[in-house]
Amino acid sequence: MGAPAVDRLEFRGEVTAADINAIRRLVAATGLFNREEIAVAEGLVGERLAKGPASGYEFVIAQREGVMVGYACFGPVAGTQASYDLYWIVAAPQFQRMGIGRRLLGEVERRIAAAGGRRIYAETSGREQYAPTRAFYQRMGFRQEAVLPDFFAPGDDKVIFVKLLRSESRAT
Amino acid sequence: MGAPAVDRLEFRGEVTAADINAIRRLVAATGLFNREEIAVAEGLVGERLAKGPASGYEFVIAQREGVMVGYACFGPVAGTQASYDLYWIVAAPQFQRMGIGRRLLGEVERRIAAAGGRRIYAETSGREQYAPTRAFYQRMGFRQEAVLPDFFAPGDDKVIFVKLLRSESRAT
Numbered sequence: 001m002g003a004p005a006v007d008r009l010e011f012r013g014e015v016t017a018a019d020i021n022a023i024r025r026l027v028a029a030t031g032l033f034n035r036e037e038i039a040v041a042e043g044l045v046g047e048r049l050a051k052g053p054a055s056g057y058e059f060v061i062a063q064r065e066g067v068m069v070g071y072a073c074f075g076p077v078a079g080t081q082a083s084y085d086l087y088w089i090v091a092a093p094q095f096q097r098m099g100i101g102r103r104l105l106g107e108v109e110r111r112i113a114a115a116g117g118r119r120i121y122a123e124t125s126g127r128e129q130y131a132p133t134r135a136f137y138q139r140m141g142f143r144q145e146a147v148l149p150d151f152f153a154p155g156d157d158k159v160i161f162v163k164l165l166r167s168e169s170r171a172t
Numbered sequence: 173m174g175a176p177a178v179d180r181l182e183f184r185g186e187v188t189a190a191d192i193n194a195i196r197r198l199v200a201a202t203g204l205f206n207r208e209e210i211a212v213a214e215g216l217v218g219e220r221l222a223k224g225p226a227s228g229y230e231f232v233i234a235q236r237e238g239v240m241v242g243y244a245c246f247g248p249v250a251g252t253q254a255s256y257d258l259y260w261i262v263a264a265p266q267f268q269r270m271g272i273g274r275r276l277l278g279e280v281e282r283r284i285a286a287a288g289g290r291r292i293y294a295e296t297s298g299r300e301q302y303a304p305t306r307a308f309y310q311r312m313g314f315r316q317e318a319v320l321p322d323f324f325a326p327g328d329d330k331v332i333f334v335k336l337l338r339s340e341s342r343a344t
Contacts, residue, residue, distance in 0.1 A: 036250070036251060037251060040250060040251070077323075078208070078212060079208060079209060079212070079324065080323060080324050080325065081324065081325035081326075081328075082325070083323055083324070119322070119323070121320075121323075145318075145320055145321075146317075146318035146319070146320060146332070147318070148293075148317055148318060148332065148334070149317075150291070151249075151252060151255055151291070151293075152251065152252050152253065152255070153252065153253035153254070154253075156253075160318070160320065162320070
């Protein structure tokens, strides 16, 4: 909170082949994810590049002076009327606590609402090292919707958050 | 319960291109799934044929005298130690209430346990028309683990079931 907000932040929704490496480095740099998880993050960019919107994966890239400093990946949940999954939201470690996550999420919400989405689900782990992640979702207006005990491994629960988007957006 | 059990039931784990049509017909015949859901069921067979085990989708086909009378699709949940998702389990309408679902599930459990899996998750809808599906899971030893209100649509909740497999299987 004490750190200043990052200025000159720009967002884009298109991904390119060059983003694969940048996203892998960004996810790895957080120290929160193992090799398998990093490969999943990278794989989603590949899916998007190969299949376009039919992949079901949408991206928002945050960059500053041309360098990627964060990204989010989300998409509609097949078979639902208006539910979206937020698969990834990551800020570069050197820019954490500077509002990039909040602004990325705002951009994601704007795009989901524009596409008719009403609910955003985010899943994370109940382990201690994910306490900042869970606190982030709660600060951002998500509520804890369910816990699946031992889902990931014994003692490692899945925690499901949801945020309801307002049906009409207003200037605030 | 009054109907006799189906005899001469055989199971196989390999799918072929010919199964795509048979599975589409089977899923459509239940009357429980819309066009989008039927396309998803069909698509998973295509994924399996294209990518093999790397697809993450395993199948068990139940057949009688060479004709498919039911099938299940399941797979490991990426990023978990020993959790599996049961994506589909379907019996042909003319063979329902004759134990095909129970025997299919037994076959699925046997294969998951052999692969080191310990937990099986099954998701369904909270709507009235899915009451028999929810009752089936409960009869089969699943417990209701979580409910996500309005997940599919307003008034249409997602209900998550889980079944824990025993660490050692015994003859019973």
